[in-house]
Amino acid sequence: EAGVTQFPSHSVIEKGQTVTLRCDPISGHDNLYWYRRVMGKEIKFLLHFVKESKQDESGMPNNRFLAERTGGTYSTLKVQPAELEDSGVYFCASSPGSLGGYGYTFGSGTRLTVV
Amino acid sequence: QQPVQSPQAVILREGEDAVINCSSSKALYSVHWYRQKHGEAPVFLMILLKGGEQKGHEKISASFNEKKQQSSLYLTASQLSYSGTYFCGTEKGQDYTNAGKSTFGDGTTLTVKP
Numbered sequence: 001e002a003g004v005t006q007f008p009s010h011s012v013i014e015k016g017q018t019v020t021l022r023c024d025p026i027s028g029h030d031n032l033y034w035y036r037r038v039m040g041k042e043i044k045f046l047l048h049f050v051k052e053s054k055q056d057e058s059g060m061p062n063n064r065f066l067a068e069r070t071g072g073t074y075s076t077l078k079v080q081p082a083e084l085e086d087s088g089v090y091f092c093a094s095s096p097g098s099l100g101g102y103g104y105t106f107g108s109g110t111r112l113t114v115v
Numbered sequence: 116q117q118p119v120q121s122p123q124a125v126i127l128r129e130g131e132d133a134v135i136n137c138s139s140s141k142a143l144y145s146v147h148w149y150r151q152k153h154g155e156a157p158v159f160l161m162i163l164l165k166g167g168e169q170k171g172h173e174k175i176s177a178s179f180n181e182k183k184q185q186s187s188l189y190l191t192a193s194q195l196s197y198s199g200t201y202f203c204g205t206e207k208g209q210d211y212t213n214a215g216k217s218t219f220g221d222g223t224t225l226t227v228k229p
Contacts, residue, residue: 004156035219042117043157043202043219056216091157103147103159104204104217 002026006092006107014115018080021110023092025074031055031095032075033104034067038088046090049075061086082114116140118205120220127193127227135223137203138185145206146179146186147217152199160188190225198227 005024013019025032034046046065047057051072060067064083069075079086089111093104118139125133137146145164149157163179163186174191190197201224204217 033216042221043204045216045218048216058216103149103162104157105159106149106156108154108156 004092004094004105004107006090006110008110009108010111010113012113012115013082015084016081018078019082019112021077021079021090021092021112023075023077023107025092025094026105029094029096029105030072031097031102032069033093033095034075034077035091035093036088037091037109038085043091046077079112082112084114087112087114117218118146118203118220120201120203120223122223123221124224125226127225129195129227129229130192131227133190133193133225135188135190135201135203135225136185137187137205137220138183139205139207141184141205141207143179143181143184143205143207146177147204147206148177148186148188149202149204150197150199151202151222157202193225193227195227195229198225200224 007022011019030051032049035043037043045059047060047067048055049069052069066078089109091109092107095102095104118137121136127133147162148160151157165181177188179186200222202219202222204219206217
């Protein structure tokens with residue numbers, strides 16, 4: 001079974017530019033999550049999709065971040081325009097269910113560096 | 116509010132045991148544990164639902180005390196492969212309001228030496 005795939009693995013962009021991160025969850029997993037880890041701190045929740053719908057986007061830092069999940073399959077997270085504090089590792093995770101009982105399968109993450 | 120993990124770091128010799136704790140100030144529905152090696156994805160170890168159950172995964176087991184709102188991860192007879200950062204993730208409450216949204220601790224770095 002293929003795991004959760006994220007692309008790119010690394011991205012270095014200048015402040016003010018736009019970056020789009022992609023996540024392909026495990027096939028059949030309706031639940032897709034984006035998390036971010038900044039500077040060795042905790043893994044922080046960004047948002048949660050159930051199929052193509054946003055279940056919870058309370059963790060999105062501001063309106064420079066836009067997440068979509070086309071047809072309930074892969075998801076993209078766009079940062080526009082990027083700021084220095086957006087640097088960090090962005091993890092995507094998927095799970096078959098959303099209410100307890102299931103752990104996440106994480107992708108390897110995208111390391112974003114804004115310079 | 117994120118759970119608090121302790122200790123922040125542990126250094127062991129192969130074969131020694133370790134306990135990592137995860138405490139929350141909020142009522143918890145579930146606690147799940149992950150291990151992450153440098154540059155890799157966090158790997159799911161196990162999940163515990165409220166009810167005080169205990170689970171095991173090879174020589175790694177965990178308990179969840181919902182009254183104390185804490186979970187402990189037990190690593191027995193540690194192996195070199197156990198090295199990494201261990202995270203606990205918690206789901207609050209009992210309903211769909213917070214379902215799926217987990218809050219993670221800062222992580223505990225475990226180093227196992229030969």
